[in-house]
Amino acid sequence: MKKTDVHTPSAHVGRYAGKTFVLGVTGSIAAYKAVSLCRRLKAEGAQVHVVMTRAAERFVGPLTFEVISGNSVATGLFVSGNEMAHLNLAEIADAILVAPASAHCLGKMAHGLADDLLSTLVLAAECPLLLVPAMDGGMWDHPAVRENVRILRARGVCVMESDTGPLASGRIGKGRLPDEETILAAFSSALSPQKDFQGRRILVTAGPTQESLDPIRYISNRSTGKMGWAIAEVARDRGGDVVLIAGPTGLAPVTNVTWVPVVTSEEMHKAVTTRFADADILIMAAAVADFRPARKAPGKVAKGQGRFVLDLEPTPDILGDLAERRSGQIVVGFAAETGDLLARARRKLTGKNLDLIVANDVTEPGAGFGTETNRVTLLDRAGGCKALPLLSKRDVAHRILDAVRRLTTAGRPRP
Numbered sequence: 001m002k003k004t005d006v007h008t009p010s011a012h013v014g015r016y017a018g019k020t021f022v023l024g025v026t027g028s029i030a031a032y033k034a035v036s037l038c039r040r041l042k043a044e045g046a047q048v049h050v051v052m053t054r055a056a057e058r059f060v061g062p063l064t065f066e067v068i069s070g071n072s073v074a075t076g077l078f079v080s081g082n083e084m085a086h087l088n089l090a091e092i093a094d095a096i097l098v099a100p101a102s103a104h105c106l107g108k109m110a111h112g113l114a115d116d117l118l119s120t121l122v123l124a125a126e127c128p129l130l131l132v133p134a135m136d137g138g139m140w141d142h143p144a145v146r147e148n149v150r151i152l153r154a155r156g157v158c159v160m161e162s163d164t165g166p167l168a169s170g171r172i173g174k175g176r177l178p179d180e181e182t183i184l185a186a187f188s189s190a191l192s193p194q195k196d197f198q199g200r201r202i203l204v205t206a207g208p209t210q211e212s213l214d215p216i217r218y219i220s221n222r223s224t225g226k227m228g229w230a231i232a233e234v235a236r237d238r239g240g241d242v243v244l245i246a247g248p249t250g251l252a253p254v255t256n257v258t259w260v261p262v263v264t265s266e267e268m269h270k271a272v273t274t275r276f277a278d279a280d281i282l283i284m285a286a287a288v289a290d291f292r293p294a295r296k297a298p299g300k301v302a303k304g305q306g307r308f309v310l311d312l313e314p315t316p317d318i319l320g321d322l323a324e325r326r327s328g329q330i331v332v333g334f335a336a337e338t339g340d341l342l343a344r345a346r347r348k349l350t351g352k353n354l355d356l357i358v359a360n361d362v363t364e365p366g367a368g369f370g371t372e373t374n375r376v377t378l379l380d381r382a383g384g385c386k387a388l389p390l391l392s393k394r395d396v397a398h399r400i401l402d403a404v405r406r407l408t409t410a411g412r413p414r415p
């Protein structure tokens, strides 16, 4: 008999590795959508414990969540042998996501009622809580529901706005569960209680550029955009108003971030220059081409003409150009090098008049293009030099923003 290969999934450093979440599911017709949310959180490395209300069990069977989450589903408050589930779950949860949150559940939470496991553990927990309402338009508009949402928000609870569209009743209106990406983005933001970039306009560049040689071919580099994406997400989560100017990467746009796709270094230059005056902080994580073909052939360069010599000209120096014309902005550059890292990074820092440079040796294992992790050194103008260990790109993004934060509070004019 032929042996079947057993593939074990390669270790994936998900953004939620090491995190434990409670996913509360209540009695809404949208309860089936929580299955997909559970799968997404689990795929990002989280431990997910699903807590269902009695009404939720009428819509989706607990077995589905048990299989998807890999954990038993808690449904009751008075379960022999598991009487302390509400306190235990409240203790281990890094965050609670209630999606969908019924009108009934919003009412109970607004008034501190605790008659089942979910409502009791929400009272006991101290971690971030995100409620994602879903209900019929008439219910959503009812003054009692509006008032409950107001009470919860005034208490600092994140209650998402519901979506407008076709409802289960067949009517069009407000009350739909927001789409999955919007919920996950809001959850990511709810997990960052630190909103130290609130009101700051942050311009981030990411990805490679492509420089055309003829209508078919281009020269580019190995950048995947993952580092810039992580910076944009983390800056958004910390309250920033983020614009992401990105070369071609194949990554999906970041939810709640203004997305400006570009292709060439010239387009990137134009896009950044146009928005720079309105920005407080510029973080150039893009791997902009240093050279481009001096001439673009109008038609395909045919094979069979012997050697082909490519004449390259330097592209505009975006960072140097913008750093020169800035009016109070913090400017952060990246130096992706293959050797002599710190000396080259320091030359770039001073030569281009940057505030901070993020230096990484792309030949190091786990660092550079396409990886989920990075190992960088942060150098600033005051001579500071901080080598960080191998971290997830999200954690690196947090450390870069921490350094930017220190620069904005350490004597530099606040943008």
Ligand SMILES: Cc1cc2nc3c(=O)[nH]c(=O)nc-3n(C[C@H](O)[C@H](O)[C@H](O)COP(=O)(O)O)c2cc1C
Residues within 6 Å of the ligand: 025, 026, 027, 028, 029, 030, 053, 054, 055, 056, 101, 102, 103, 104, 105, 134, 135, 136, 139
């Ligand atoms: C078919 C059906 C669909 C329902 N959909 C919703 C809904 O989308 N949102 C909502 O707030 N209530 C909805 N309800 C009503 C709730 O299930 C009901 O208020 C229940 O008591 C909620 O309990 P829970 O908050 O403990 O889960 C629906 C009821 C039925 C029968």
